[in-house]
Amino acid sequence: MPVISPKYRFGQAAPILLLGAFLLSQSANAQQPAPKANDSTTPLHLLKPDYKIPYGQPSVKDVTAVLDRVHRYLDAATPAQLVDRQTSQPITDLSKFNSNAVFKQGDFRLISYEWGVTYAGMLLASEATGDPRYAAYTNQRLAFISSLVPYFQKQVEANPQANTPLRSVLAPHALDDAGAMCAAMIKASRAGGIKANLRPSIDNYINYILNKEYRLSDGTLARNRPQPNTLWLDDLFMSIPALAQMGKLTGEARYYDEAVRQIQQFSARMFNKEKGLYMHGWVEGMQVHPEFRWARANGWALLTKVELLDVLPENHPGRPAILQLLRDHVRGLTAYQSGEGFWHQLIDRSDSYLETSATAIYAYAMARAINKGWIDGLAYAPATLLAWNAVSTKVTAGGQVEGVCVGTGMGFDPAFYYYRPINVYAAHGYGPVLLAGAEVINLLKNKAFEINDSSLQLTQKK
DSSP states (O other), rough: OOOOOOOOOSOOOOOOOOOOOOOOSOOOOSSSSSOOOOTTTTTTTGOOOEEEEEEHHHHHHHHHHHHHHHHHHHHHOOOOOOETTTOOOOOOOOOOOOTEEEOOOOOOOSSSHHHHHHHHHHHHHHHHHHOHHHHHHHHHHHHHHHHHHHHHHHHHOOTTTTTTTTTTHHOOOOOOOHHHHHHHHHHHHHOOOOSSSSHHHHHHHHHHHHHHHHHOOOOOOBBOOSSSSSEEGGGGGTTTTHHHHHHHHOHHHHHHHHHHHHHHHHHHHEETTTTEOOOOOOOOOOHOOOOOHHHHHHHHHHHHHHHHHHHHHHTTTTTHHOOOHHHHHHHHTTOOOOSSSESSBTTOOOTTOEEEHHHHHHHHHHHHHHHHHHHHHHHHHHHHHHHHHHTTBBOTTTOOOOBBBOOOOOOOHHHHTTTOOOOOTGGHHHHHHHHHHHHHHHHHHOEEEEEETTTEEOOOOO
């Protein structure tokens, strides 16, 4: 893949985004913008809105078609095979170690945190659609990874810095290596569709999160970049869902307790109660923090709360506080949704570009929260479906996801975020799209919608 560099355009005027009004289309099931039906003789009360994206209730069939396109692309673009880097020949005999062994080249890495999200998204898509192909995608690849642990174990033990395909599994160096993959492995194990024993890898990941990751003096998970003692909002997702799933897997309260503690300690420093949004980064010792409210980082924080509430016992003393944080965050986010259904790269700066991965995460998290009864469906379901309709326009016929910001560190100025490139090979978009589509299917099955008083509204399902 080519190296992608931001194109800075200082001195140029920012493009004006024309945001369509949130009005009624001809059909609640429209999946394409309604054709214009206005002319000089059309009475004002019959004028048709000219939507830039579909408006109204999608059908389960249409949502499933989007998921199918993503699955077909990823199944072909992420081969689960070991090859010799010099000859490109497949390695099938795992009893003989080959120091030239690498994963067969695909469009994405099989053991990245982005792919942990994708594995979880495939599992949920299988559950929502009843189609076993999605779960098979995850189970086959996680079983493949598990089968390679003995093959690379001695090499990594001899040199934890060795650049081997399974280095991040066997010797994690950061929360990015551990949390999302661990959570996906536990979900796959709990679902029961995988025969491979993932527990050794799960335990290794959890050990890293609990005992090896750097922390502040009060125990908050932290990094020493770009400055010493820095909190990254992203790290909530890179740790908490794994701890939450471990609590569900083992029944041990200590995992839940740690998960709740981390969310509360991050939020105390980084959540703006007035805006209902999080800053992206926080640096200990700074009196004035760089408060840039990056959309995907807010997505990771929202997704983390949903992941924890999914498994946190109803009687856990920390549950009310996490539930309230979720509601406050959803309320803050929906105030900034654009008329096209997307959220901006910097949420509260409407001249920053519209970004797909964050919008997909919000669509999933809000749909999940509605389905679980954590937030008011009457208030938030229309915004959730608007978000999904927006995301669906970014999935190409070939299953690639457009409009996704590439990997992004913590910035100290707005241009850093405004000019981050977007690309279909930014892996961050695929798992969120799968999650969002799957949970929207559940929403459509569980709730009834109708066009009422010139807007899409949730009604009581009969």
